[in-house]
Amino acid sequence: MSKPIAPPVPPVRPVRARRPSNRVVSRxxxxxxxxxxxxISALIVMLAIAAPYVTDGQPYSGNALERLKPIGTHGHLLGTDELGRDMWTRLVYGARLSLISGAAPVLIALAIGGSLGVIAGYAGGRVNALIMRTMDIFYAFPAVLLAIAACAVLGPGLLSTIAALSIVFTPSIVRITETATTRIRGMDYIEAARCSGATDFRIILHQVLPNVQAPVLVYASSLAGLSIILAAGLSFLGLGMSPPNPEWGQMLNSLRQSIYVQPWVAALPGLMIFVTSVCFNVISDGLRVAMDVQDG
Structure with missing residues (x-):
């Protein structure tokens, strides 16, 4: 009696492990x-880029006969300001300055602070002590007062605002990066890389940076919303962007005298600051959860 012939077993295809970046995107x-x-953030960025095409392209010109028009006025979707300038146009053009003020200081601080933090954490010893004690000097001043002092020294303007906020954010990024680098400096794979003859630069590039980037990037993303608020605050105090530049903080300052006449129009720049900063904070929290970065 012949044995039944078993059906052929299909070959098992190896399952490829999902890359960490794919897992983050999926989450x-x-x-x-x-x-x-x-x-919402992408929409604000696209409006800022396409400002000449979605507005009348004249954020500085106005008509005194049409000053403080309410929202919904014909020809002025969001009304006009105290000089008769179209609020929709100025808000969209103001997004350019506010987004630059939010992104540029964080990127500069990330480049400088991240480099100093990796060097301090990897080198240790006197190098670590010199860098970290220097950063402690900046920690002695509250962030807002440090930004005000820096702007007062550098003078008003976009570049001064970016430089002042970069000075404020760099020490905290140095500390985050140094802590993460110190934690992995003694790991087995770092020692194995040294034993294999890899140079310090190669170890930092291929072993250290990929393992410290998650907490550093998450923390840096959380600073973007704060940067927009601080930049607007500096402009509101007259230390950042100066008139007639359509920057949200400066617009809020110029419209505060009109809050009892057209409160909704006067509140529009503040609403844009609030919405944009909240969006960046929500994105930062989402990245933290997606990357499994623990608090503290």
Whole structure:
């Protein structure tokens, strides 16, 4: 009696491990709050880029006969300011300055502070002590007072605002990066790389940076919203962007005298600051969860 012939077993295809970046993207897609915040932020960025095409392209010109028109006025969707300038045009053009003020200081601080933090954490010893004690000097001053003092010395303007906020954010990024680098400096894979003859630069580039980037990037993303608020605050105090530049903080300062006449029009720049900063904070929280970065 012949044995039954077993059906052929299909070959087992190896399952490729998902890359960490793919896992992060997958988790972000499932987070509706983060995706909504990303969508709103992307919309604000696209409006800022396409400002000449979605507005009349004249953020500085106005008509004194049409000053402080309410929202919904014909020809002025969001009304006009105290000089008769179109609020929609100025808000869209103001997004350019406010977004630059929010992104540029964080990127500069990330480049400088991240480099100093990796050097301090990897080298240790006197190098670590010199860098970290220097950063402690900046920690002795509250962030807002340090930004005001820096702007007062450098003078008003976009570049001064970016430089002042970069000075404020660099010490905290140095500390985050130094802590993460010190934690992995003694790991087995670092020692194995040294034993294999890899140079310090190669170890930092291929072993240290990929393992410290998650907490540093998450923390840096959380600074973007704060940077927008601080930049607007400096302009509101007259230390940042000066008139007639359409920057949200400066617009809020010029419209505060009109809050009892057209409160909704006067509140529009503050609303834009609030919405944009909240979106960046929500995105930062979503990245933290997606990257499994623990608090503290």
């Amino acid at each position: 972000l897609k499932r987070d509706k709050g983060t995706m909504t915040a990303m969508g």
